[in-house]
Amino acid sequence: MKLRKNDKVITAFLVSLGLFTISQAKNYVVNLSKKDKTLIASLSNLNNIKISNTQGNTYSLAVTEDTGTKKKTC
Amino acid sequence: MLSKINKITILVGNKCNYKCSHCLFSSNVKDYVDDFSTLISEINLRDVNKLLFVGGEPTLYIKEINKILSKIKNLGKKEIIITTNGWFASDISKTEKTLKSFIKLNSVQMSYDRFHMEFSTLKKLKTLYNACLNLKKDFSVILSISNIKDLIILKKLNDIGSFRVGIQKVYRMGSAFKNQIYFKETLNKNFILRKCPLIKNNEIIYIRGKGFSFCCSNLFFSRESLVVYKNINFLMRSELFNILKKYNFREMANKYKINIKYNNVNNECDICEEIWKNQKL
Numbered sequence: 001m002k003l004r005k006n007d008k009v010i011t012a013f014l015v016s017l018g019l020f021t022i023s024q025a026k027n028y029v030v031n032l033s034k035k036d037k038t039l040i041a042s043l044s045n046l047n048n049i050k051i052s053n054t055q056g057n058t059y060s061l062a063v064t065e066d067t068g069t070k071k072k073t074c
Numbered sequence: 075m076l077s078k079i080n081k082i083t084i085l086v087g088n089k090c091n092y093k094c095s096h097c098l099f100s101s102n103v104k105d106y107v108d109d110f111s112t113l114i115s116e117i118n119l120r121d122v123n124k125l126l127f128v129g130g131e132p133t134l135y136i137k138e139i140n141k142i143l144s145k146i147k148n149l150g151k152k153e154i155i156i157t158t159n160g161w162f163a164s165d166i167s168k169t170e171k172t173l174k175s176f177i178k179l180n181s182v183q184m185s186y187d188r189f190h191m192e193f194s195t196l197k198k199l200k201t202l203y204n205a206c207l208n209l210k211k212d213f214s215v216i217l218s219i220s221n222i223k224d225l226i227i228l229k230k231l232n233d234i235g236s237f238r239v240g241i242q243k244v245y246r247m248g249s250a251f252k253n254q255i256y257f258k259e260t261l262n263k264n265f266i267l268r269k270c271p272l273i274k275n276n277e278i279i280y281i282r283g284k285g286f287s288f289c290c291s292n293l294f295f296s297r298e299s300l301v302v303y304k305n306i307n308f309l310m311r312s313e314l315f316n317i318l319k320k321y322n323f324r325e326m327a328n329k330y331k332i333n334i335k336y337n338n339v340n341n342e343c344d345i346c347e348e349i350w351k352n353q354k355l
Binding site: 014017018019020021024028036039040042043046047048049050051052053 | 223225
């Protein structure tokens with residue numbers, strides 16, 4: 001699957017957040033509209049806030065603590 | 075000193091003034107009576123680094139939280155955190171007054187996402203952020219998402235200030251399941267190669283009136299008797315706790331001959347439930 005520049009940016013962003021594996025992210029990106037791609041790509045360079053995944057993946061009342069790391073692996 | 079625990083998350087009560095459609099808990103559930111004496115003695119017995127108060131809405135339970143904090147030894151060495159919906163942040167002085175009413179408070183995490191937006195505003199988030207800056211308290215935002223487009227809120231958060239934003243998927247539990255608004259993407263298969271993050275990170279949950287748990291996810295809702303214990307010693311001696319400590323999710327599935335149907339699960343907690351829901355321990 002060949003990705004355009006914006007697609008690559010979005011894929012890397014979603015993978016870095018621990019939301020998808022690379023192949024999942026690629027599959028997701030190709031189905032996005034151009035408008036959504038532009039919107040999501042613009043999130044990858046926000047420079048004020050520091051975005052992380054709370055604990056790799058797990059959602060729960062117990063893990064609602066941001067670790068402050070850009071990429072968190074568990 | 076008994077075993078070291080990195081964090082105890084304390085579900086201090088169910089009451090909440092918001093009715094978010096994705097919440098794990100129903101705020102209509104009456105709180106169990108609890109004098110928190112077991113919780114306090116366990117904290118004092120062990121080396122606990124952090125206490126995270128959640129709810130419901132923890133700022134509706136400041137009296138109870140202060141009662142707990144007032145009885146904790148070496149409180150100065152512990153990090154006290156709350157996760158709040160920020161309802162009280164209508165103006166800066168009221169917000170600071172609320173934050174100051176805790177005996178000790180290091181960090182404030184505000185839940186803000188499209189679900190909380192139905193009840194809250196960015197203005198409140200900004201006020202709480204500024205109050206935390208003034209009082210030198212750490213501030214961060216927890217953003218729950220049910221799909222990738224929910225991330226768009228990040229742009230608005232970025233305009234407010236410089237803080238951390240923790241993203242978490244809405245899981246297939248509680249109201250999110252009932253309302254079908256959980257994150258519907260399939261499982262990130264890398265995650266089944268790791269052990270339960272909660273146990274790996276030495277974290278425990280305390281549920282008001284019930285006791286201590288090592289699960290805050292599916293099994294807590296479907297097989298409470300398997301994961302909730304009156305004290306931490308019983309919990310740490312339990313069979314399932316030790317299995318989860320030893321094996322990752324894939325190893326567990328192999329060991330108990332469970333065929334994981336990846337299309338039916340969207341997180342490792344679903345796998346765990348599939349393994350254990352019918353097992354006799």
